[in-house]
Amino acid sequence: LFVFYLPVIHSSVKCRSSKLGIRLSNENKQAFSNGKNDLIEEQKLAEKQQVSSPTETEQCIESLIAVFQKHAGRDGNNSKLSKAKFLIFMNTELGAFTKKQKDPGVLDRMMKKLDLDSDGQLDFQEFLNLIGGLAIACHDSFIKSTYSLK
Amino acid sequence: LFVFYLPVIHSSVKCRSSKLGIRLSNENKQAFSNGKNDLIEEQKLAEKQQVSSPTETEQCIESLIAVFQKHAGRDGNNSKLSKAKFLIFMNTELGAFTKKQKDPGVLDRMMKKLDLDSDGQLDFQEFLNLIGGLAIACHDSFIKSTYSLK
Numbered sequence: 640l641f642v643f644y645l646p647v648i649h650s651s652v653k654c655r656s657s658k659l660g661i662r663l664s665n666e667n668k669q670a671f672s673n674g675k676n677d678l679i680e681e682q683k684l685a686e687k688q689q690v691s692s693p694t695e696t697e698q699c700i701e702s703l704i705a706v707f708q709k710h711a712g713r714d715g716n717n718s719k720l721s722k723a724k725f726l727i728f729m730n731t732e733l734g735a736f737t738k739k740q741k742d743p744g745v746l747d748r749m750m751k752k753l754d755l756d757s758d759g760q761l762d763f764q765e766f767l768n769l770i771g772g773l774a775i776a777c778h779d780s781f782i783k784s785t786y787s788l789k
Numbered sequence: 790l791f792v793f794y795l796p797v798i799h800s801s802v803k804c805r806s807s808k809l810g811i812r813l814s815n816e817n818k819q820a821f822s823n824g825k826n827d828l829i830e831e832q833k834l835a836e837k838q839q840v841s842s843p844t845e846t847e848q849c850i851e852s853l854i855a856v857f858q859k860h861a862g863r864d865g866n867n868s869k870l871s872k873a874k875f876l877i878f879m880n881t882e883l884g885a886f887t888k889k890q891k892d893p894g895v896l897d898r899m900m901k902k903l904d905l906d907s908d909g910q911l912d913f914q915e916f917l918n919l920i921g922g923l924a925i926a927c928h929d930s931f932i933k934s935t936y937s938l939k
Binding site: 691694695696697698699700701702703704705706707708718731732733734735763764767770771773774775777778781782 | 841844845846847848849850851852853854855856857858868881882883884885913914917920921923924925927928931932
């Protein structure tokens with residue numbers, strides 16, 4: 640399904656990726672701006688062009704990429720989330736969820752279920768499945784509580 | 790895959806949905822607080838309990854739900870996004886992407902591809918596939934441009 644978007648989004652990715660560059664460099668300077676002078680120049684240019692402020696959906700897409708990059712980039716390989724990095728992500732970003740789990744094996748089982756290609760790491764697509772699963776659970780719960788109050 | 794999370798997330802959903810309640814009522818008052826006094830009371834209680842500020846990932850999950858609810862709720866049926874509501878969503882939230890498209894049939898084809906159960910509407914899962922597809926396209930582009938600068 641996703642392949643469908645790649646050609647149609649291509650023309651707008653440049654515009655978005657400039658914004659992403661700005662966002663990512665501000666938040667993850669250590670991970671991304673080591674010696675990448677060209678990238679910094681590109682960001683300065685984009686800043687000069689006064690890109691309009693992103694919508695809530697665009698901010699959300701940027702956040703998903705920034706958070707994944709921040710955690711995946713901890714060991715230099717910023718395209719995958721190892722088991723250790725997955726655990727750090729779960730404990731820092733989703734601590735409210737993790738702390739509530741009484742079963743110590745929950746995170747292990749989640750990692751196994753999410754790791755569709757069983758390479759011991761989560762790529763961005765597998766990471767998005769986690770976020771999607773949590774969002775759907777929250778959305779279902781919200782809809783139920785809204786309708787039960789009617 | 791997602792079904793796996795439903796039992797494990799159950800205990801934390803109450804905490805999250807209180808936060809979601811606050812967020813959604815502030816941003817979508819028209820759609821959600823019409824006569825739902827119980828919900829408003831519940832929110833006031835949650836506010837009193839001084840819920841800690843959400844992480845970036847939690848904010849993102851909340852945003853995805855809030856944006857979907859805002860657009861799906863335009864006609865009272867807030868669990869699905871009709872074709873008309875999908876077009877409004879694309880033009881307001883992803884206008885930078887939509888404006889770049891030269892082919893007038895792109896949005897029609899996107900809607901058809903996204904509508905997996907062919908009911909003429911997008912549910913929250915189908916909506917997340919759209920966001921996921923865009924995020925992956927942006928992430929791939931970002932990774933490529935980062936590595937090409939090395």
